[in-house]
Every structure is written in structure tokens, then in C-alpha cells.
Amino acid sequence: MTQSTGRRIFQVIDGNKKFVGDGFDVTSPMPGPRIRQLSPFLLIDHTGPMPVAPTEAPLGTPPHPHRGFETVTVMYEGYLAHRDTAGHTGALGPGDVQWMTAGAGLLHEERHEREFSRRGGTLELLQLWVNVPARDKMAPPRYQNIRAEAIPKVLTANGRGRIRVVSGTYEGVTGPADTFSPITLLDVHLPTGTETTLRLPADYNVGIYVVKGAITLHGNRPAATKQLVVFGWDSTDVHVTATEDTVLVVLAGEPIEEPLATYGPFVMNTNRELVQAIADFESGGMGQFPEDE
Numbered sequence: 001m002t003q004s005t006g007r008r009i010f011q012v013i014d015g016n017k018k019f020v021g022d023g024f025d026v027t028s029p030m031p032g033p034r035i036r037q038l039s040p041f042l043l044i045d046h047t048g049p050m051p052v053a054p055t056e057a058p059l060g061t062p063p064h065p066h067r068g069f070e071t072v073t074v075m076y077e078g079y080l081a082h083r084d085t086a087g088h089t090g091a092l093g094p095g096d097v098q099w100m101t102a103g104a105g106l107l108h109e110e111r112h113e114r115e116f117s118r119r120g121g122t123l124e125l126l127q128l129w130v131n132v133p134a135r136d137k138m139a140p141p142r143y144q145n146i147r148a149e150a151i152p153k154v155l156t157a158n159g160r161g162r163i164r165v166v167s168g169t170y171e172g173v174t175g176p177a178d179t180f181s182p183i184t185l186l187d188v189h190l191p192t193g194t195e196t197t198l199r200l201p202a203d204y205n206v207g208i209y210v211v212k213g214a215i216t217l218h219g220n221r222p223a224a225t226k227q228l229v230v231f232g233w234d235s236t237d238v239h240v241t242a243t244e245d246t247v248l249v250v251l252a253g254e255p256i257e258e259p260l261a262t263y264g265p266f267v268m269n270t271n272r273e274l275v276q277a278i279a280d281f282e283s284g285g286m287g288q289f290p291e292d293e
């Protein structure tokens with residue numbers, strides 16, 4: 001038997017179930033007992049697919065703070081509304097990506113979009129938390145609302161698979177999201193039977209999260225829906241074969257090799273900075289929504 005070449009597979013991690021606010025039925029493989037982070041990626045929350053019953057009062061999360069990192073939301077089905085105390089508002093639908101920099105701090109609210117709530121339907125989305133280097137943790141908040149049409153695609157060799165480049169450069173195609181450290185974020189659809197070799201810099205941390213479907217890696221290692229596969233740094237190549245109609249997200253980035261201090265919605269480098277973040281939030285320094293003033 002020959003060993004197939006390609007990045008070593010370190011871990012295949014199942015998600016834990018949790019509910020976020022009153023509107024997000026989430027499976028989360030990271031952080032957890034088996035993995036604290038896959039720097040610069042800190043968290044993967046996969047909502048749904050979940051049924052949303054028609055209602056006049058959109059479900060979601062109430063206003064809550066963040067500082068020191070970015071939230072990245074990839075929409076698959078349904079509609080979400082966002083607003084924050086830095087003055088950004090937006091609605092996201094299937095294929096859209098929201099890349100929000102909390103920076104020095106803000107409050108935001110994430111809810112099912114009003115019309116979608118009235119109608120009801122199915123909701124599915126991925127939210128990632130992405131760390132930023134120490135030098136950028138107190139940057140001004142930023143909001144990149146990236147429409148599906150603005151995200152370029154690379155096709156697999158047989159022309160059937162579609163690799164959307166959200167950030168970074170993949171096979172010469174550059175995605176629209178601006179990032180603070182080198183990150184290649186890919187949203188990949190592989191119909192049953194499609195094979196491809198994902199080539200990413202060997203020194204990047206690389207994970208594959210299976211949103212839907214099932215894959216075989218390097219010809220012999222299976223991974224299925226809602227599993228996170230974490231790879232080593234011994235090769236640039238990941239060989240993927242879709243054994244079902246599959247959607248996966250490739251999380252790849254240069255690791256941020258700095259200390260990590262986290263408390264709930266704050267991601268800093270030291271405990272002292274966490275104490276400051278909590279104090280700034282409690283004194284109103286991360287802003288207020290107009291009706292709360």
C-alpha cells in the first residue's frame with residue numbers, strides 16, 4: 001500500500017450543538033476541547049439548515065459588543081439583517097459575505113431579515129471569527145458587505161466544481177475581502193464525483209469545514225457534513241473528492257503567532273487588555289443604538 005501524498009491530516013473534529021440568541025441553531029467545531037484556534041481563525045459557528053416559522057418579530061441576537069477581531073458571515077440560505085454602533089447596516093442573502101471588523105469596539109445586532117421572517121423559510125449560514133494582529137486590534141471598525149456577484153470563481157478541471165475566492169489569491173484569482181493578515185478563504189461547491197487538488201502555501205494553517213455533503217481526502221480519508229478537518233504543513237496540496245453533492249469552506253491563513261487572551265466577545269493579547277475591553281464596554285465606550293440612549 002502506498003501512502004498518498006498531500007498535507008497530513010491532523011484532526012477530524014465534530015461540532016458541538018448550541019443556541020445563539022433566540023435565532024441561531026448552531027453546530028460549532030471550534031473552539032472546543034480538541035482545538036482552541038486555527039490561527040487566524042478562532043471560531044466556526046454553522047447555523048442550520050434550520051426552519052424559521054413565520055413571525056412579525058425577527059429572531060436573532062440582541063445587541064452585543066466585540067473588540068479585537070473580525071466576524072465573517074457566509075450566507076447559504078435565507079436572509080439576515082445587521083446593524084452596528086459604528087453606523088453600518090446591511091442585509092445579506094444567499095451567496096453574500098459580510099466581513100465585519102470589530103476593531104476598537106462596537107455593538108452589533110444580527111437578526112433574521114424582516115421580510116424573510118414574515119414569510120418564514122430555511123436559514124443556513126456560517127459565521128467565522130478571525131483574529132487580527134496586535135497592531136490592528138484597536139483599528140476603527142469596518143464593514144465589508146460583499147455581494148455574491150462580487151466574488152470571483154475558479155472552476156475545477158472538469159468545469160463542474162466552483163471555488164469562490166472570498167479573500168486572498170487562489171490560482172491567480174483574487175477575492176474582494178480586505179484582510180489584516182494573509183488569509184485565503186474559499187467557498188467551494190463540488191458536485192458528486194468532482195475531484196480537485198487545493199493548493200495553498202505550505203506554511204499556512206489550513207482547515208476544511210464541510211458545510212454539506214461528504215468528501216474523501218487524499219483518496220482514503222473520509223469527512224462528512226459538519227466536520228472540521230485540520231491539516232499539517234508538510235505539503236501545499238489537499239486532494240479532495242466529493243462523494244456527495246458537497247459544499248465546503250476552506251480556511252487558510254498565515255498564523256498570527258502572538259499571545260491570545262479571550263473573554264466572551266473580546267479577543268485580545270493580554271488579560272489586562274481584556275479588563276480594559278470590559279470596562280470600555282460597561283462605560284458605553286463601544287457605542288449605543290439610538291433607541292437605547
Ligand code: MN
Binds near residue numbers: 064066071108110
Ligand atoms: Mn456578534
